[in-house]
Every structure is written in structure tokens, then in C-alpha cells.
Amino acid sequence: MLPFLHFGSLTVNTYALMYALMYWIIGCYGFARVSRLPHPPQVLGRAMILVICGLFLGSIAPGLVQTLAEWVATGRFVWHRSIRVIGGLLVTLPLAWIYLRRHGIPIGRAFDLGGLPVPLGLAVGRLGCLAAGCCGGATSNSCVALKMPDLDGVWAVRYPTQIGSMAADLAIYAVLLGWEKYGAGKTRQEKTYPFDGFLFLLFLELYFVKRFLVQFLRADNIPIWGALSLMHLFFLAGIAAVSLAVAVCWRRAAAGTSPAVR
Numbered sequence: 001m002l003p004f005l006h007f008g009s010l011t012v013n014t015y016a017l018m019y020a021l022m023y024w025i026i027g028c029y030g031f032a033r034v035s036r037l038p039h040p041p042q043v044l045g046r047a048m049i050l051v052i053c054g055l056f057l058g059s060i061a062p063g064l065v066q067t068l069a070e071w072v073a074t075g076r077f078v079w080h081r082s083i084r085v086i087g088g089l090l091v092t093l094p095l096a097w098i099y100l101r102r103h104g105i106p107i108g109r110a111f112d113l114g115g116l117p118v119p120l121g122l123a124v125g126r127l128g129c130l131a132a133g134c135c136g137g138a139t140s141n142s143c144v145a146l147k148m149p150d151l152d153g154v155w156a157v158r159y160p161t162q163i164g165s166m167a168a169d170l171a172i173y174a175v176l177l178g179w180e181k182y183g184a185g186k187t188r189q190e191k192t193y194p195f196d197g198f199l200f201l202l203f204l205e206l207y208f209v210k211r212f213l214v215q216f217l218r219a220d221n222i223p224i225w226g227a228l229s230l231m232h233l234f235f236l237a238g239i240a241a242v243s244l245a246v247a248v249c250w251r252r253a254a255a256g257t258s259p260a261v262r
Helices: 014-034 041-074 085-102 107-115 118-132 161-185 198-215 230-255
Strands: 004-007 010-013 146-149 155-158 223-225
Touching: 004 014, 010 014, 014 041, 014 107, 014 118, 041 085, 041 107, 085 107, 107 198, 118 161, 118 198, 161 198, 198 230, 223 230
Parallel strands: none
Antiparallel strands: 004 010, 146 155
16 A cells, blocks of 8 residues: 655655554553552563563564575575564563563553553554555455555455454554543542453453454455364464453452452
């Protein structure tokens, strides 16, 4: 759509710019929120740097592995530019958990504070996908389809999956922010969720549901079991795991045994 932005003699890759802005939003907004915790700013700052590095490295790892594998097999070095948010989350979550636990920072509370900006950042990142044509939808004659290019620059009438994902990410951010401020019918001075870590688990649940639904419309969806692809099965597993975590944590919090996410 708009792969490059031109500022006089300067040309900027839109995809890279939007994802750089995504990391900046998550890092700066997240640090502003976790700074509410009664811990030294330098300790919290290092935590956010670790999060951003983990998100970045985990996100580019699949494309890097594919690039190196093809280089070894064919001798041709063709960089596969791709950002895999799931890979970033899989790398970041255990790293953050270990760091927070080592420094005695309440893990559930830290994830609630630092995780809320993530869907907002993801929405901005989807603008980069829209500009580059990646993560596009399958061709369709649906009334919601738009004429859009794919990653190879081939124009066709497709599902606007990038726009749909961006709208869903913004909706998830609004839900989390609203729940934090006004949820559960409590006053703004009281905690509005049942246990520390609930907001972040809610984000994961909504994100997995969104990805599960959008995957049906993507051009890279390859069914392996009925209408379900391998990615569908992964997201279903994620939904089940997060749902179980929420149920267990909520029960423990109601029983007053221990904070759910420690």
C-alpha cells in the first residue's frame, strides 16, 4: 500500500517504522505504568528493556531461522522480513517472570501494568503490515473485501485482515483500560479485578481469540483438519491454557489462599 515514506531525500521503510513505533509505545508507556510500583526506577527500567529485547528477538527469530536455513540449503541469502508477535511473547514471558521474581517485584501486578499497552502497540504495528502487504487476507468477493496488494505486490480483492486485526487490538486495549478503571462495579479507588495478573491474562485470552478468528480469513491459512490450520490449533491450545489459569487463579483468590500470579 505504502511501503516507503519519503521525507525529502530521506526514504524510510514504513514497515520498519511502524514496528519501531510499536516497540517504543510498549516500552515507554509500559515503563510509565510499572513506575507506580515501589521499586527503584533503574530496576523497573531494566525490566522494560528486557521485555522489549525479548519481544524483538522472539518476533524476528522465525524469519531469521528461515533465512539461514535457505542460505545453508541453497547458498542464496534472501532475508525473510517478518515479525511474529507470538514468538516475541513466548520469549518475553519467561524472561520477564525470571527477572521479576529475582528482584522481588510482584509478578501479577507488574504484568497488569506493563502488559496493558501491548495491544495498543500491536495496533500500530499492523499499520506496518498494511503498508507492506504482509499478513494479508485471502481473495474474496465478500462485501467487506477491499482491493489490496499482498507481500509480492499482487493486487486483488481480499479480506482486509490487517485493518480487522488493528481494530480488534484497539478494542482489546479499550476493554482492558475500561476494566482497570471502571470494572467489576467498584469505585475507581478500589482494585477492579479479582486478582493480580488478571488483566494480562484477559489480554492473552482476547488476543488468542482474535487471532483464531482472523486466521480463517488470512491468505496463509492452510487447513490441516477440517477448516482448522496448525495455527488454529495453537491458538485453541492458548485459549484453553489461559482459561484454565484464570479459573485456577480466581478460585485461589476467592479462597484467600494466595495471589494468583506470583
